[in-house]
Amino acid sequence: MNETIKVKQMESGKLTLIFTGLVILLVSAILFSACLGRYPLSVSDLLTYIFTGRSIDTSLPTVLLNVRLPRIIGALIVGAVLSVAGTAYQGLFRNPMVSPDILGVSSGAGFGASLAITLSLSLIGIQLMAFAFSMLAVFLALFVSKIISKNHDKILMLVLSGMVTAAIFNALISLMKYIADSDSKLPDITFWLMGSLASITFDEIKVVLPLVTIGIVPMLLLGWKLNVLSFGDEEAKALGVNTGRLRLIIICCATLITASVVCIAGLIGWIGLIIPHFSRFLVGPNHKYLLPASCLSGSIFMLLVDDVARSATSLEIPLGILISLIGAPLFLVFLSKSTKKSW
Amino acid sequence: MKLEIKNGVFGYAGKAVIRNINFELNTGEIVCLLGKNGAGKTTLFKSMLGVLKPISGSILLNEKPIEHWSRPQFARLVGYIPQARSLPFPFTVMDVVLFGRTSHLSTFGSPGKKDRLLAEECLELLKITHLKNRSFTQLSGGEQQLVIIARALAQQPAFLVMDEPTSSLDFGNQIKIIRQVNALKNNSLGIIMATHSPDHAFMCDANVAIIHKGKMWKTGHSNDVVSEEILKEIYGVEVKVRLLGNPECNRLVCVPTV
Numbered sequence: 325m326n327e328t329i330k331v332k333q334m335e336s337g338k339l340t341l342i343f344t345g346l347v348i349l350l351v352s353a354i355l356f357s358a359c360l361g362r363y364p365l366s367v368s369d370l371l372t373y374i375f376t377g378r379s380i381d382t383s384l385p386t387v388l389l390n391v392r393l394p395r396i397i398g399a400l401i402v403g404a405v406l407s408v409a410g411t412a413y414q415g416l417f418r419n420p421m422v423s424p425d426i427l428g429v430s431s432g433a434g435f436g437a438s439l440a441i442t443l444s445l446s447l448i449g450i451q452l453m454a455f456a457f458s459m460l461a462v463f464l465a466l467f468v469s470k471i472i473s474k475n476h477d478k479i480l481m482l483v484l485s486g487m488v489t490a491a492i493f494n495a496l497i498s499l500m501k502y503i504a505d506s507d508s509k510l511p512d513i514t515f516w517l518m519g520s521l522a523s524i525t526f527d528e529i530k531v532v533l534p535l536v537t538i539g540i541v542p543m544l545l546l547g548w549k550l551n552v553l554s555f556g557d558e559e560a561k562a563l564g565v566n567t568g569r570l571r572l573i574i575i576c577c578a579t580l581i582t583a584s585v586v587c588i589a590g591l592i593g594w595i596g597l598i599i600p601h602f603s604r605f606l607v608g609p610n611h612k613y614l615l616p617a618s619c620l621s622g623s624i625f626m627l628l629v630d631d632v633a634r635s636a637t638s639l640e641i642p643l644g645i646l647i648s649l650i651g652a653p654l655f656l657v658f659l660s661k662s663t664k665k666s667w
Numbered sequence: 668m669k670l671e672i673k674n675g676v677f678g679y680a681g682k683a684v685i686r687n688i689n690f691e692l693n694t695g696e697i698v699c700l701l702g703k704n705g706a707g708k709t710t711l712f713k714s715m716l717g718v719l720k721p722i723s724g725s726i727l728l729n730e731k732p733i734e735h736w737s738r739p740q741f742a743r744l745v746g747y748i749p750q751a752r753s754l755p756f757p758f759t760v761m762d763v764v765l766f767g768r769t770s771h772l773s774t775f776g777s778p779g780k781k782d783r784l785l786a787e788e789c790l791e792l793l794k795i796t797h798l799k800n801r802s803f804t805q806l807s808g809g810e811q812q813l814v815i816i817a818r819a820l821a822q823q824p825a826f827l828v829m830d831e832p833t834s835s836l837d838f839g840n841q842i843k844i845i846r847q848v849n850a851l852k853n854n855s856l857g858i859i860m861a862t863h864s865p866d867h868a869f870m871c872d873a874n875v876a877i878i879h880k881g882k883m884w885k886t887g888h889s890n891d892v893v894s895e896e897i898l899k900e901i902y903g904v905e906v907k908v909r910l911l912g913n914p915e916c917n918r919l920v921c922v923p924t925v
Contacts, residue, residue: 420756549769552766555752555754557718558716558718558749561717561738562716562745562746563818564739564740564741564743564769565738566737608757608758609756610758
C-alpha cells in the first residue's frame, strides 16, 4: 500500500511538472506574441509597461491593446476550444480519429456564413448566421440519429447522421459559392471558409468568452465519467453511468463552444485532431488530466501558428491553410510516436 | 438479497428471442447459464442489466423493479463482467479498476485515496497487483479478464453477471477464473455466469439454468439437471457424464464422444 501511494506521488509529480511546463510555455508564448509584429517591441519594454504602466513609446499601448492583445486572446480561446472539443469527441465516440466537426458543426457554420455574405449582411449578421446554422446542423444530426437508431448502435448512427448533415451543408456551401457574385461575394466566402483571427476585436471576445466558459467548465468536470465511456455503452451503463445523458451534455457543450469560436474565426481544421493526440502523449488517456492538458497545449499551438500566419510573410497567410500545412505532417509524427506506445 | 425475473419476455424491436423466463438469483449462489450459440443468453443478460428493455414481464432487484433504480444505485449492487474486448485508449490497469468506483462517486467526482486502496485490495484478491501500472491494452486476454473482474469487485456489488468470462482464454486461465468464481461465492456474492462448458457447472457445484428453444427449459442443481440426454438435446452431440471418483476430484465430468 505504501507502494501505491509512492507510485501515485511519482505520477502526480510528473503531472505537476508537465502542467507547470505547459503554463510556463503559455506565458512565454503570450509574451513572445505580444512583441512580435510589424511594429517590434522588446520584452523589457513590454514588461516595464505591464508592471509600471509607463512606456517610452507612445504608440505602444495602442498597438498592444487594440491590435495584438485581442488577436492573442482570440487565438488562445480558439485553440483551447477546438482542442478540448476534439479530445472530448474522441473519448465520446471511442475513436482517436474523430475531430470536433464530426457532427457537422463546421459545415453548418460555413453555410450560415456563406448565406449571410450572399445576402450582404453585416459582420454581426454573418457571425450570428454562422453560429445559428452550426448549432442547427448538430441538432439536426442528433435528431436524425434519434429517429433512425431504434435498436442499432447509437454511436455509429450518430456518426453517420453527422456525416449526412455535413454532406448536405457542404453541398449548400457549394451552391452559395456557385450563385455568389464572383467579384465581390465569392472571395469573401472563400476567405471566411479558410479561417482567420485577423479581425477579432475585444467586443467579440466579450461575447464569446462567457459562452465558451459555460460550455467548457462542465466538460472539464465530467472528465472521469468520459473515461468510462471508452468501454462502450453497455459496460458504461453497467458501471453506473447514465450514458445517454452524459453524451447529450458533452455534445451540447462541445457544440456551444465550437460554434462560438467558429463564428468569429471561420473554419480551422486539424487542431482538434492533433492536439488530443499530442496531449494524450503527454499526460496519458485519463480525461481528468487530458482535457486540461488539451486546453493548454491547444492554445499554445494556436497562438504560435497564428504568429507565423501574421508575420512570416508580408501578406497574411490564411490560418486554415497554414494549420493544415503544419498540422498534417505533425499528426504523422505523433501517430508514429504513439504507435510505439501502443494506442 | 435477490435478483428475480418474473414472466420475462425479452428480445429486440418487439420481437421476442426468449419468453416465459422465471428465474431467481440469491447471494451466495452460483447459477451457470447454459444454452447453445444464439440461444439468447446475452439477450437475457442485457435485459437483466437494464440495457435492453423487456418486452413484457418484470425484473426485480430487492423486490423493486430495476427501471426504478438509478444507474449508479443499480451498479452498486450488480456488477457486469463482459467478454474481454479491445479498448480504444491505453488506460492503466489501476485506472480500469478505478472505473469500478464510478457508481460510488458524485456527478463531477473522481476517485480518491480510499477508492485507490480499495482498488488495490481488489487487485490483490485476484493476485494481479503486479499488473497495476501496466497498460490494459498490452495485457493478454486472461490478464484482461482478471482486471475486468477486479473492476467489477471494486463496485462492491452483491451480484455479478458474467458473460462467458472464460471464452478465448487458455486452459490454465479458464481454471483460474473458475477458482475465482468459487472464491467469490464463498464471499457471499450471487453470481450468474454464462458458459459454453457444462463442466464449469460441476466445477462450481452450481445451479444451472438452461435456455433452449426460446425459453427457460430446465433449472436446478447441476448434478440433477446436467445429464447425457439433456446435453444431447441442447448441443446435438453425444456426451458421457461420469463421476470422477478419486479423492482429489470427487465430481461429475463431461466427456464428449468424438
